[in-house]
Amino acid sequence: xxxxxxxxxxxxxxxxxxxxxxxxxxxxxxxxxxxxxxxxxxxxxxxxxxxxxxxxxxxxxxxxxxxxxxxxxxxxxxxxxxxxxxxxxxxxxxxxxxxxxxxxxxxxxxxxxxxxxxxxxxxxxxxxxxxxxxxxxxxxxxxxxxxxxxxxxxxxxxxxxxxxxxxxxxxxxxxxxxxxxxxxxxxxxxxxxxxxxxxxxxxxxxxxxxxxxxxxxxxxxxxxxxxxxxxxxxxxxxxxxxxxxxxxxxxxxxxxxxxxxxxxxxxxxxxxxxxxxxxxxxxxxxxxxxxxxxxxxxx
Numbered sequence: 422x423x424x425x426x427x428x429x430x431x432x433x434x435x436x437x438x439x440x441x442x443x444x445x446x447x448x449x450x451x452x453x454x455x456x457x458x459x460x461x462x463x464x465x466x467x468x469x470x471x472x473x474x475x476x477x478x479x480x481x482x483x484x485x486x487x488x489x490x491x492x493x494x495x496x497x498x499x500x501x502x503x504x505x506x507x508x509x510x511x512x513x514x515x516x517x518x519x520x521x522x523x524x525x526x527x528x529x530x531x532x533x534x535x536x537x538x539x540x541x542x543x544x545x546x547x548x549x550x551x552x553x554x555x556x557x558x559x560x561x562x563x564x565x566x567x568x569x570x571x572x573x574x575x576x577x578x579x580x581x582x583x584x585x586x587x588x589x590x591x592x593x594x595x596x597x598x599x600x601x602x603x604x605x606x607x608x609x610x611x612x613x614x615x616x617x618x619x620x621x622x623x624x625x626x627x628x629x630x631x632x633x634x635x636x637x638x639x640x641x642x643x644x645x646x647x648x649x650x651x652x653x654x655x656x657x658x659x660x661x662x663x664x665x666x667x668x669x670x671x672x673x674x675x676x677x678x679x680x681x682x683x684x685x686x687x688x689x690x691x692x693x694x695x696x697x698x699x700x701x702x703x704x705x706x707x708x709x710x711x712x713x714x715x716x717x718x719x720x
Contacts, residue, residue, distance in 0.1 A: 427452050427576050427608045428473060433482035435468055435632075442468040444632035445482065450610055450625065455602055457623030457640070458612040459708075461716060465632035466612040467509075470580050473610075474501060486576070505569030507562075509581040515554035519547050519564060532573025537605075541567040544597065559590035566594060570601055578610045583618060595622050620708045630716040636683075640708065647706045648686040652678040652698035659696055665689045670714050681706070681714045 428450035435443040443465050450456045460466050471477035472484050475497025487503060489496040513522060523542075527533040542549070545563035548556075556564065562582060569577055577598075583591040599622050602609055613619055619626060626643065628636040636643065652658065658678035661671060667685035671678065678698070682689050686703050693701070706714075 425451055428456075428484075428486055428610060430469070430472075430484045431482055433469070433472065433484050434480045435465075435472060435477060436480045442632055443472070443479070443482075446629065446633055448627045448634050448637055450608065452608055453602070453606065454625045455598070455609045455611060455623050457619030457626040458610060458629065459614070459616065459619045459626060459712065460629035461614055464614075464629045464716075466614075466629060467580055468632075469629075470506075470578055470610075470612060473578065474504065474506060503575045505572055505574035505577045507565045507569050507577070507579045507582050509584050513553045513561060513565060515552065517553055518550050519553065519556070520549040522553055522564065523568065526568045526572070530572040534571045534573055537571045538567065541570060541597070545593075558585050559587065562586060562590070562594060566597065570597075574607065576608045576610065578612075580612045581614070582611075583613070583615065591618065598622060616709045616712055626708070628712055628715055635715045636711060643708070643711060644705065646684045647711055648682045649704050649706050649710070650680045650682055650686055650689055650693075651702045651704075652680075652693055652696065653700045653702075654678070654696070654698050661693070661696060663689055663692055665692050681711075 426449045430446050430448050433443050433446040434441065446465065446469060458466055468477065472479050473486055473491050475491055475494070478492045484491040486500045489500060491497055491500060517525065523538065545567060547560065547564055547567065553561065553564070566582065583594055586594065595618060598609060601607065611619065611623060623640055626638065626640050627634045654676050656676065658673045658676055660673065661678060663671065663680065665685055665688040667682045668689050669681040669683055671680050680689055690701055690703070
């Protein structure tokens, strides 16, 4: 474990009744990053979080948080003390008021940040005397986020935190996360199937599909490396395979042959010269396009 990484998994596998939820997941989450964990529903995101928090044990492989194996019982208790977790369900006690929920949670965390509590009470406009059961979904999300941000956590794990929120509320939550990371020493592990949200706030990303990471890296690096190459031919595009290491999915449509390149676009173009295209166009791609080509494209 390097001090540079808060989370590391290596060939992580998890089976439930013979079904593989994780199939060799390998990733590294740098300290101080906002790490977007992007995948479709059922891709293995929630199972990964359960393993990291010691709520599920891997079938094989390893998962380490703060350099400690996440599947050791004593270690998982320490990990949870240092982690703020916001689930999709926003687990809260409905019979409490907002103020009671905050006071109840604060009592468990000696490093509770009263200054942050006051900041987020104001920022999120939380109604102190209202019962949790009477809160809207968006306000419940903001309360759950306050409870996670104020406990002095070193790592914040979010499982679909904006699920069900309207665009304005989603923007408010995302901006609060970015501002918090900028002002505090914290790492955010942000699980989502919403590409635009990950694209907006993440600086590192893993695209996960069928229990394994198919793309990982710094988001700026991915944008720099990935290219869409279009070859146009006089007649119908030929069937082609490419030996170049960066060549990904190849599509044929009429006179156009399109290749998604993860790197080495020039090598792919050079290899394609033997096919005699009449024109070549190389263009950058968005995170959405990378996602659609590497995940949906595998179906």
